Amino acid sequence: MLLSKRRPNFYFSIIFLFSFWISSAYAQTVVVDMDGAVDDYLALSILLEMPAAQLSAIVATDGLATVEAGLQGCEILFKRCQENLPLLGAGEKKPLKGKNQFPQEWRNQAATLFQLPLRFGNHELHAGSMKPLKLPLIRTSFFPQKSILLVTGPLSTLAQLIRNHAISEKTFEKIIIMGGAWKVSGNVEATYPALKYPDAEWNIFNDPEGAREVFSQKLPLYLVPLDVTKQFPVTREFLERLMKTTQLNPRGLFFRDLLVTQKPGIFEGWYELWDPMTVFAAFYSELFEWEKSGIDVLTEGRERGKVVPSPKNPKISIAVRVNAKRVESELWKLLSQ
Numbered sequence: 001m002l003l004s005k006r007r008p009n010f011y012f013s014i015i016f017l018f019s020f021w022i023s024s025a026y027a028q029t030v031v032v033d034m035d036g037a038v039d040d041y042l043a044l045s046i047l048l049e050m051p052a053a054q055l056s057a058i059v060a061t062d063g064l065a066t067v068e069a070g071l072q073g074c075e076i077l078f079k080r081c082q083e084n085l086p087l088l089g090a091g092e093k094k095p096l097k098g099k100n101q102f103p104q105e106w107r108n109q110a111a112t113l114f115q116l117p118l119r120f121g122n123h124e125l126h127a128g129s130m131k132p133l134k135l136p137l138i139r140t141s142f143f144p145q146k147s148i149l150l151v152t153g154p155l156s157t158l159a160q161l162i163r164n165h166a167i168s169e170k171t172f173e174k175i176i177i178m179g180g181a182w183k184v185s186g187n188v189e190a191t192y193p194a195l196k197y198p199d200a201e202w203n204i205f206n207d208p209e210g211a212r213e214v215f216s217q218k219l220p221l222y223l224v225p226l227d228v229t230k231q232f233p234v235t236r237e238f239l240e241r242l243m244k245t246t247q248l249n250p251r252g253l254f255f256r257d258l259l260v261t262q263k264p265g266i267f268e269g270w271y272e273l274w275d276p277m278t279v280f281a282a283f284y285s286e287l288f289e290w291e292k293s294g295i296d297v298l299t300e301g302r303e304r305g306k307v308v309p310s311p312k313n314p315k316i317s318i319a320v321r322v323n324a325k326r327v328e329s330e331l332w333k334l335l336s337q
Helices: 002-024 038-047 067-080 102-114 156-163 202-207 209-214 234-243 250-260 263-268 274-283 324-335
Strands: 028-034 054-059 085-089 118-120 123-125 147-150 172-178 221-224 288-293 295-297 305-310 318-323
Touching: 028 038, 028 118, 028 274, 038 054, 038 067, 038 250, 038 274, 038 324, 054 067, 067 085, 067 102, 067 250, 147 274, 172 274, 202 209, 209 295, 221 274, 234 250, 234 263, 250 324, 274 318, 274 324
Parallel strands: 028 054, 028 147, 054 085, 147 172, 172 221, 221 318
Antiparallel strands: 118 123, 288 318, 295 305
């Protein structure tokens, strides 16, 4: 009789372990190429919570933050979330042509972000307490075959890898890029009025020559432009709900603490989940509507960084609409205990 009472629990345990093994065995390997912005870390915290994703490597490219600051932020994120660090790599430290276009005050803020104490339980984590990172060289073996590459910063590193023949059409199953403004206005002038580039988005604007080179290649490219991130802006109500929620997991707590630092942009109505939307596009592609087109990037004058249709370039998939309600619902599930 005692044995028969225990047997259901035993079978349940076996089924649970088998299910866990199956999900782990079939998790999609992911490499992230980021530039150390707050929304990069928001995206990483979401990615860590996705059972279908196995993060194998992070490359930091110079963009909103320096390469060193970006990787140091990753180290704090993984320590705070009680995760083992993946392989870390140093990407390109400058655009293919010209210089970094992000405002210097923004880069200064990004560099000092993790000098603020980030509390976890009874401990505080400071960037200054971290040991210097030993960065491996980016090489072909850095990228697991048939993995997904998420690019959430400028395309400088990806363009250079193409030039060095370090990747091919078969290296990645998908390359999902956050960038560009397809059928909507850009966000460079909208968020920094001193720069009069109304059609440009920041990631493409920072290295249009690199982006142009990437889009000319025959690669499995997917673009997540401002067209879809504008459909899910971060509102004051969303932030207030997040602050009141008591059932957040460690990644959710990190997500909340970082998002709070972006209050000015949220209250002014222009802050969006740019890089997190790229993660959802990778693993919830059915929530997006896609269209195919070749694209090119303009590099001169006030149209610098503008993406335009191109009949001569290979067609890529471009997200044009998203089910914002479903994305928000899934986001809450991922951040909650």
